[in-house]
Amino acid sequence: MNPQLVNEITQLPPEAQQEIADFAAFLTARYKAANQPLPPITTGDKTVDPNELFGLWKGEPRTLENIRKAAWQRSESDNYLM
Known part of the structure; x- marks a missing residue:
């Protein structure tokens, strides 16, 4: 380490040291955390048919526009209840 830096540090009060x-x-x-290797990326199971999952949302809005409309309708009806 730089001797001048060490000298300056030793002249500081204990709190500053x-x-x-x-x-x-x-x-x-x-820097230890920055030098850690990143965990390997694992790929998911691609054999799952996403169409089977949509049964959970049957009758529910699927487009962003429909989701927003439904949210606004709920929000407006909640305001009327107050």
Whole structure:
């Protein structure tokens, strides 16, 4: 380490030295985390037929426009109940 930097740190009050130690610990943890390898990406089960899942939503709005209309209708009817 740079001797001048060490000298400056040793001349600081103990509270400031503790802040430097805390910051160094923070940087160490940050760079350790940044250097960790990312977990491998696993692919999903592509054998599931998505059309079978739509039975859950039978009779429900499926387009964004219909979802918004239904939400506004619920919101307006809730306001009338108040």
